[in-house]
Amino acid sequence: MEKQSRLLCSELCVQRRLFEVTLNCTVLAWKDIQIDKKHTGRAIYGAVKAGSHCVPVCEIIAVQEKEDDSPCKDTGKWQKVPQSPADSCQHAFTANRPKYLLVYINPYGGKQRGKQIYDHKVAPIFSRASISTDVIVTEHANHARDHLKMEADLKKYDGVVCVGGDGMFSEIMHGLVSRTQQEAGVDDNSMEETLMPCGLRIGIIPAGSTDCICYATVGSNDPVTSALHIVVGDSQPMDVCSVHNEDHFLRYSVSLLGYGFYGDVLTDSERKRWMGPARYDISGVKTFLSHRYYEGTVSFLPAEGNSGTPRDKMQCRSGCSICQQTSSDKLVSKNEDSVSDAECRDTWTVIRGKFLAINAASMSCACPRSPKGLSPSAHLADGTTDLILVRKCSRLNFLRHLLRHTNKDDQFDHSFVEVYRVKQFRFTPRYQECDSEVDLRESGATGKQFLSQICREHRACGCMPSQSNWNCDGEILPHTAIQVRVHSQLIKLFARGIEEQPVFEDLYAHCAI
Ligand SMILES: Nc1ncnc2c1ncn2[C@@H]1O[C@H](COP(=O)(O)OP(=O)(O)OP(=O)(O)O)[C@@H](O)[C@H]1O
Secondary structure (H helix, E strand, O other): OOOEOOOEEEEEEEOOEEEEEEEOOOEEEEEEHHHHHHOOOOEOOOOOEOOEEEEEHHHOOOOOOOOOOOOOOOOOOOOOOOOOHHHOOHHHOOOOOOOEEEEEEOOOOOOOOHHHHHHHHHHHHHHHOOOEEEEEEOOOOOHHHHHHHHHOOHHHOOEEEEEEOHHHHHHHHHHHHHHHHHHHOOOOOOOOOOOOOOOOEEEEEEOOOOOHHHHHHHOOOOHHHHHHHHHOOOOEEEEEEEEEEOOEEEEEEOOEEEEEHHHHHHHHHHOOHHHOOHHHHHHHHHHHHHOOOEEEEEEEEEOOHHHOOOOOOOOOOOOOHHHHHHHHHHHHHHOOOOHHHHHHHOOOEEEEEEEEEEEEEOOOOOEOOEOOOOOOOOOOOOOOEEEEEEEOOOHHHHHHHHHOOOOOOOOOOOOOEEEEEEEEEEEEEOOOOOHHHHHHHHHOOOHHHHHHHHHHHOHHHOOOOOOOOEEEOOEEOOOOOEEEEEEEEEEEEOOOOOOOOOOHHHHHHHEOO
16 A cells, blocks of 8 residues: 655653654554554554554544643643634535534434433534534424425535434435435336435434444444544445335335234234333244244346345445445446336246245344344345245244344255345235225224234134235335335435454555654
């Protein structure tokens, strides 16, 4: 890597230790001069020298000049810098930093600490970085979605920030995507339409109970880390799946669409909300024991050759080459056929069968319970989703498959599991329900319906329900026959993907100290 010349070099005394501070175009570095003398030339932790530290210039949040109106006393301590954000020129660091943000806070998400997290941990960082904000504390569910869709003056802002969990993120994403389509005159009820990418980036300040989207895009659920990604203007593109029932738009999804096992767990857990987070475990065990399978037809359009495979162990990490390749392919394809023209020429693969679970993972869906996720090699922004079909098998085999989500073994290495990387898919249940059955599933049961509901759940009577529900990023869909299309890089987040261990070598090679 090419070495860069120093722009500035000076000595700084901190707590009676002398540091040499240097600045070049990309890195601000400081090293402890005493330690450096002791360890002359000896590298510790690879290429990192003892007592040496550096920060890339693009990650410096603010620089303020200390007013030199008092005689400088060398007390050996850091001196407090007087705050004058209005006079500072922090945005001069990089062009992509936001200056004005629209913030939505869900005060009831997770442990109901959204407002506190924002006020104490995030607002001070935004203020230090001279970012102006309009803050809306939501008053009801869908407040943020509808405000974004119909009212917000989006031209004023450089981004939208969501303080809450995955449900709140979904609201913000739906509001922003719908608004963008409305303004572009795109009919979102039509599957064939190519959706318009959103201009504004979304920042996620995690304050929910699971925060899966934040884990998958930032690598942690720490509000301060997320705030810093927003301040430095990071950008992570993300695919969005549109879900339709014939010519009717249902929802967008960015993480998991699950029918069968995950649909049943969600449906059951919704009836047990009063139990709090324990309901997921209880519903999980109950659903596992009921061991229901569902018949239907899955059809899909496979992804093209250069997008890797769900079993290639190429995990999506910061600067992922597969996602970057997708960005450049998109630029090229703009000048060629429209996406739908190309897709019309592709051939659909059709699979009929009895399934315990049909899952489409548009990201790894890693979380503390399943550190690798449902599809460890799924990519955030490659224009595909990983379609996982778990065919009818014994309870023991299904348990083996589920347990592999919690350890390092390959969860796809079973004869009853198939996985495909796809651009579109459709599902049609074998037995189509009549409308009254759909109503029953949606509204809960009464009277005769109640008995029928018990019967559905009671496998001993031999009366298996013919249909499950789709779990769409934690929401139950009202239809079982669905068509799904992946819209490549439709939104952008203030994030940079999951980072590997810091690559100190690269930074130091850059830094001519
Ligand atoms: N003021 C509000 N009152 C009631 N519900 C709200 C309000 N604002 C948002 N919501 C809804 O609350 C739901 C849950 O919120 P959120 O996702 O923030 O937390 P969570 O469910 O605890 O976290 P996670 O989704 O990560 O498990 C969202 O679907 C959102 O639509």
